[in-house]
Amino acid sequence: MILRHLLLPEILDLVESGRLNDVREFLAQQPGPDIADLIPALEDKDQVIVFRLLPRHLADEVFSLLEPTSQNLLLQSMAQEEVRQVLAGLSPDDRTALFEELPAQVTKGLLGLLSDQDRKQTLTLLSYPENSVGRLMTDRYVTVDPQWTASRALEHLRQVGTDSETIAMVYSIDEHGRLTDDLRLRKLIIADPAVRVADLLDGHYACLHSLQDREDAVQVFKKYDLYALPVVDADGILLGIVTIDDILDVAEAEATEDFHKLATVRPLQVNFKDATLGLLFRKRIGWLIGLVIVNIFTGMGIKMFEDTIVAVAALVALMPLLIGSGGNAGAQAATLVVRAIATGEIDSGDWWKLLLREIGVSMAIGLAMAGAAFFLGWALGDLKVAAVVSISMVTVVVMGSLMGTVLPMILNRLKLDPATASVPLITSMADILGVLIYFSIANALFAYFNAAMR
């Protein structure tokens, strides 16, 4: 961030005055991540100019660090031979990430530019389901033979390591290609050079399955505190590895998706900053229109009580308070449960306990809020209105909270995404319930007061 602001004016100045050789020299001195940070901040045409000026190895690094949106822009402006070079320089997992963001037509064209081996591998990786662990894999890992000595294994690493994504972990496989163990590089380094690799292995290893949801992978990485995890198929065959830097990106992307879903924004797929007006419209309008329809029931509910409303207009003034409070308490409950499910903190075994606790919490909250609402009802209406409002408040808050707790659990049980129990959905459902509860209690209490006065 800081560096972007430092580099930007300098580069722009040089580019505009046409001193491209100076730009070239200047850029060659900068670390790749800083250049990758800078490029999206430039005008489209300058992005291409700056990228072209990078020396080969730096260009490969910078390209792999860019977002797919910027990558696509650069690819479009490149000659075929350049595209071929850039694609060949990408690691398998970065290539998958780029291809899955591009339109099918573009992907098809780009695949033709890959070497036979790379094309086959890319197609294999893209054949794994979206959001599966398989899509994150790279085959750039190192395997060692248990019969080797530690020094022979290190010598092997020295020869093949340059090309691998990480050498923090190396793996042993059997003659069928099945994973048999993992080994931290540090153990290999620290070991007596003459010791056999087999003696360093402990038979314990953690691994991911290629078809597993990538969200699960985040939890496995958290549990084992490893930098890389091997990925196997149903037969235990080692297919590739996933590295923790990609998992950090996945954790952030999955959290962002949940944030958006909780606010009824469908997953954007691109950066918020890069989203077009049309895309934002499409991702936001669906649920909003759906919730309009839910509001038909709220409206019908209110219509049923039109006589009460005309008789005691002060009740209307307090209606937003009541239905709002039910929605707010429900939003809290839903968010707590949705997030706890996403981070793996709770599973279905805990549900009854959580539900009981929520009944207690929401009763306490409802009572406290009823106290506040009583005075508000008195101020805007009279003591009778105050009584109606405070009794309704407890009921509405408890009902809203339970709905917020139960709905994500049910969705999860049905194998649907718990985050679909969005705050606006809970709020809208609390509206319907709130209106019915509020005016029913009002009707009943006013009938009672009137009878008592006769």
Place this chain on the structure above:
Amino acid sequence: MILRHLLLPEILDLVESGRLNDVREFLAQQPGPDIADLIPALEDKDQVIVFRLLPRHLADEVFSLLEPTSQNLLLQSMAQEEVRQVLAGLSPDDRTALFEELPAQVTKGLLGLLSDQDRKQTLTLLSYPENSVGRLMTDRYVTVDPQWTASRALEHLRQVGTDSETIAMVYSIDEHGRLTDDLRLRKLIIADPAVRVADLLDGHYACLHSLQDREDAVQVFKKYDLYALPVVDADGILLGIVTIDDILDVAEAEATEDFHKLATVRPLQVNFKDATLGLLFRKRIGWLIGLVIVNIFTGMGIKMFEDTIVAVAALVALMPLLIGSGGNAGAQAATLVVRAIATGEIDSGDWWKLLLREIGVSMAIGLAMAGAAFFLGWALGDLKVAAVVSISMVTVVVMGSLMGTVLPMILNRLKLDPATASVPLITSMADILGVLIYFSIANALFAYFNAAMR
């Protein structure tokens, strides 16, 4: 998760039948992370029994993997000598994480059980501000002398590496202890053993500052795709390193905090599962009561229009739809902006552009919703009500969306947490605005219709 369910019945069975030697043998065969996963699922007293049966090295690993809640429980049941051993086995960053969760009184007692060196170090780490990078540091890193050959450096790693948190990165410092460069272990491994370390260095390195917010650190790790980053003070002195596994935890914790804040739940500090009823009450009630007070204005707004309400009761039936839609659109906008600020996607330079785009998006959304609302207004009222509702809808949706966009930006500019622009706050503010806009438009239009009919 899967393993917890497999191990649990087996262990419980053995513990209950008193076959503790079998438990001991069984546990010694299990990987540490699986045991750490299992322990919190046991009854309190069984947790202590199972932990005591672990062999020394496994006990240290398991303890470091447990949540502070479980760690505290175990510590309370241990004899002083056991506590001393367990604390000595923790790495500095894990020790800081435990101590910052414990009550001051307990921390004080535990500090007395540390060796002089460990105590001094722990106090230093705890002196960094909460949520700063300093709190995540460990001093278990390896430095190399640029004058050494690669093989000498590897030999050094072999001797000191056992104790270090990671050897994926090693660092070079000058005679004052200032960081001068970093070096990936793979470069050292792959290098010709006779080459000098200085020739492997490139003078480019990324680092964190000890007082930086830990949330920034997540973005720096994402940018550089490294497994560890060095931490320096204002003079550039190397103080320690932070590893990516801790950053993955930070990213998750910070996202959880934002989720909760967006739903007006104050940060819990503990797992949702472990939160007591009283804690949940305290963390949830504050904002809810605050929002009740905001609703006073909504109520007062409605009171102003009591005559209109009594004259056209159908308007009330559509009120929840209108104020709800403004809130929902505002919730979407606020969530998009809050999350984009948190992930570093947007900064203050982008604000005008984003605001202009939001005006366009919300106009489009408002128009689409006005269409739906028109029919709803017609169904529940008449054509005049339909006209009022659809004109109000556009206005309310645009106002709600702009509020949701601008409020987090203002909070961020004021150096406050943008997530304080919570969904319930936006919703409640949209209520006030919605009521005023809706009934004002109704009054104006009905006056016009009445005049036209005369």
